Amino acid sequence: MLKKLYYYEWVALRRILIPLYIVMPVLATLCFLLARLVAVVPAESLLGNLLTILFATAIFFSAVAIAMIFLAIALILGYRYYRSFFTDEGYLTMVLPVRGRTLFLAKVASGATWGGVALVIAVLSFLLMAWGASSTLVGSAFEIYISTAPGVPAVVTVLITVLNVCASLFLQLILMYGAINLAGLVFRKYSILGAVLFYLVSNTALSILSSLIQAVVLVFLAPLTQNPNMLSVISFYSATAISLLLDAAIIVAVWLMSVHVLEKKLNLS
Amino acid sequence: MTSDINMPLISCRDLTKLYGAVPALNRITLSVPVGKCTALLGPNGSGKTTLIKLIAGLLVPTAGHLSVLGCPIGPETKAMVAYLPERNSIPEWMTPLQAIGYFRSFYADFDAGHAEEMLRTLSVPLDRKIRQLSKGTKEKVQLVMVMARRARLYLLDEPISGVDPAARDFIIRTILEARNPGAGILISTHLIRDIEEIADDYLFLQHGNIVRSGTVAGVREETGMTLDELFREVFRC
Numbered sequence: 001m002l003k004k005l006y007y008y009e010w011v012a013l014r015r016i017l018i019p020l021y022i023v024m025p026v027l028a029t030l031c032f033l034l035a036r037l038v039a040v041v042p043a044e045s046l047l048g049n050l051l052t053i054l055f056a057t058a059i060f061f062s063a064v065a066i067a068m069i070f071l072a073i074a075l076i077l078g079y080r081y082y083r084s085f086f087t088d089e090g091y092l093t094m095v096l097p098v099r100g101r102t103l104f105l106a107k108v109a110s111g112a113t114w115g116g117v118a119l120v121i122a123v124l125s126f127l128l129m130a131w132g133a134s135s136t137l138v139g140s141a142f143e144i145y146i147s148t149a150p151g152v153p154a155v156v157t158v159l160i161t162v163l164n165v166c167a168s169l170f171l172q173l174i175l176m177y178g179a180i181n182l183a184g185l186v187f188r189k190y191s192i193l194g195a196v197l198f199y200l201v202s203n204t205a206l207s208i209l210s211s212l213i214q215a216v217v218l219v220f221l222a223p224l225t226q227n228p229n230m231l232s233v234i235s236f237y238s239a240t241a242i243s244l245l246l247d248a249a250i251i252v253a254v255w256l257m258s259v260h261v262l263e264k265k266l267n268l269s
Numbered sequence: 270m271t272s273d274i275n276m277p278l279i280s281c282r283d284l285t286k287l288y289g290a291v292p293a294l295n296r297i298t299l300s301v302p303v304g305k306c307t308a309l310l311g312p313n314g315s316g317k318t319t320l321i322k323l324i325a326g327l328l329v330p331t332a333g334h335l336s337v338l339g340c341p342i343g344p345e346t347k348a349m350v351a352y353l354p355e356r357n358s359i360p361e362w363m364t365p366l367q368a369i370g371y372f373r374s375f376y377a378d379f380d381a382g383h384a385e386e387m388l389r390t391l392s393v394p395l396d397r398k399i400r401q402l403s404k405g406t407k408e409k410v411q412l413v414m415v416m417a418r419r420a421r422l423y424l425l426d427e428p429i430s431g432v433d434p435a436a437r438d439f440i441i442r443t444i445l446e447a448r449n450p451g452a453g454i455l456i457s458t459h460l461i462r463d464i465e466e467i468a469d470d471y472l473f474l475q476h477g478n479i480v481r482s483g484t485v486a487g488v489r490e491e492t493g494m495t496l497d498e499l500f501r502e503v504f505r506c
Contacts, residue, residue: 004374011367012360091358095325096375097348268327 001098005106009080010113016076017114020069021121027062028125028132034058035132059129066125073118077111078176078195086184086191090268100262104177104255111173119169151233160240167247175202178254181261206250213242276339278303278422278453279324284333286319286477293319295477296333301470303338303421306444306454308464308485308496311474312504317457318355320474321424324455325352337422348376351420355427357407361400365393365410372414384417391439405432409440416443423447423454429463441467461497471496473503 034055041048084093084107093103130141145161146154176199183194217238222231279301286294294316301307309317322328323335326342337346359368365388372379388395391409399407408431415423425444429437437460444454445467458464465485473481481503488499 001375008371008374012362015362088354088356088358089360091327091352091354091356092360094327095347095350095352097344098375099344265329267329268322 001096002102002106002109005096005098005103006110009106009110012084013076013080013110013114017073017118020073021118024066024069024121024125025128027065028128031055031058031062031129032132059133062129063126066122070118070122074115074172074176077114077173078180081107081111081177082180082184082192082195085262085266086180086268094266094268100264100266101259104258104262107177108174111177112170115169115173116166119165151229152236157236160236164240164243167244171206171247171251172203174251174254174258175199175206178202178258181258181266185261185265206246210243210246213246214239217242276303277301278305278338279455280334280336280339282334284320284323284335285331286316286323286328287331292477294323297477297479299472299479299482301453301455303453304448304450305469306448306456306467307470307472308461308468309455309457309472309474310459310461310496310500314476315474316477317474318426319477321352321426321455321457324422325350325424327352349378349421350424351376351415351418351422352424353412353415353426353428355430357399357411359399359407359411359414361398363399364396365399366395368399368410368414369417372417376418378419379414380417380419384413387413387417387443391436405436408432409436412440412443416447419452421452423452425454425456425458427458428456429458429460437463461500462495465496468496473500475504 034051038048038051038055041051043049043052083089085103096103146157176195179198179202180191180195182198183191187194218235221234221238277300279299281297281299284294284297285292297316297320309320311317319328323330324337324342326347335342337350340346363371366385369381369384369388372384373381385395388410391406391413393402393406393410393413399410402410412425412428415425423444428444429440432440441463444456448454448467456464456468468485470484471482471488472479485496488494488496492499494502
């Protein structure tokens with residue numbers, strides 16, 4: 001049943017998301033080609049000046065557009081989730097002969113897949129635009145980023161960054177779905193507004209909690225060493241560990257709450 | 270599942286559903302046998318849709334017990350219950366052909382060939398998106414998806430209210446064809462005259478309570494009235 005639910009989620013979303021996925025690399029490619037054109041035309045010429053202005057404008061608006069498309073994809077995933085449970089389509093979804101946890105798992109798996117693909121395409125698009133702007137820009141930016149964690153091997157920094165980003169985005173997906181479930185349970189009217197409220201409150205609370213825990217941990221760890229580099233390494237790893245553990249705990253809590261709502265509490269009145 | 274020949278199709282005991290402090294259903298106790306077509310009748314707000322939704326698993330009871338063929342409401346009962354809501358639930362981006370594929374994927378008792386045949390009989394365009402169809406045609410598609418299942422229980426919430434008279438006759442014929450000794454039908458409707466010819470039993474609901482119940486044949490024998498006339502008598506404004 002899970003495979004079938006996942007498949008129909010894919011069918012439902014592909015006609016909206018695939019065009020958006022195509023737009024991102026197209027914009028990036030246009031910027032890249034414009035950059036190549038700027039490179040071959042003499043900068044002092046009128047055409048060169050015009051192309052430079054056009055390129056700068058294109059880079060700016062393309063970057064904004066790609067960011068907006070990424071955000072729109074997240075909103076589309078949320079709205080799709082809301083529609084399939086809390087609107088008339090819920091009369092179809094909630095009478096399927098599957099448990100609520102299976103329905104939720106299918107939604108999360110589908111959302112994580114589409115969201116993950118969107119992230120990869122967005123990142124590659126930005127890298128393409130940056131490479132077009134300057135072939136050394138990406139390398140310089142990478143070196144600056146690696147230097148923020150001195151003493152930590154570059155490979156470890158990159159892997160932990162990727163892990164953190166994936167965990168954070170997965171957490172945001174779960175928080176969004178959890179907020180929609182909770183709002184659907186609590187509010188009979190204005191549940192979308194309620195979901196936005198719950199999402200913002202939970203994110204704020206999570207940020208504060210994470211910062212507090214990291215500060216407390218650093219207070220205890222700081223006396224362990226007088227070496228600033230070692231302190232930097234300890235700080236890096238402890239922040240990562242706290243962040244990942246907190247994310248995991250919140251994901252489990254929201255998961256259990258969502259399954260409970262879908263299986264025991266939801267009323268489609 | 271063990272033999273369920275003598276087991277009631279639907280069994281409620283003290284079933285209650287509150288919306289805040291308002292009782293939509295107030296300690297309903299009833300038993301609907303297998304093989305019968307039961308008409309669920311009552312004025313607006315009497316609790317008909319609430320009862321149907323509780324059986325379909327869309328609502329959670331506030332109190333009481335509810336089961337279908339002895340099973341508590343859950344995935345097992347949803348596999349044997351075919352529910353027709355009064356609103357269109359099929360996603361608007363689907364075509365009727367895609368809807369057939371969807372139902373075939375999730376319901377083992379769904380007869381895709383029969384569904385396609387019924388849609389062609391009703392002249393429903395199979396490759397047009399649901400959003401492009403008229404309201405009445407959407408309702409026909411939804412009804413066909415439900416009636417193409419070989420379910421143990423059909424829950425039909427206002428199945429004939431929004432369709433033309435010719436389609437109404439087709440729907441009533443389809444409901445009659447779905448009748449078999451091993452299945453049951455629970456129909457909620459305001460068009461009592463059309464349902465009277467196919468219903469075996471009736472339930473009158475008002476303010477969440479059962480005010481009267483019995484067999485349709487018994488109404489004629491005992492009162493000399495039709496079911497429609499009895500309804501107007503009982504719920505006179």
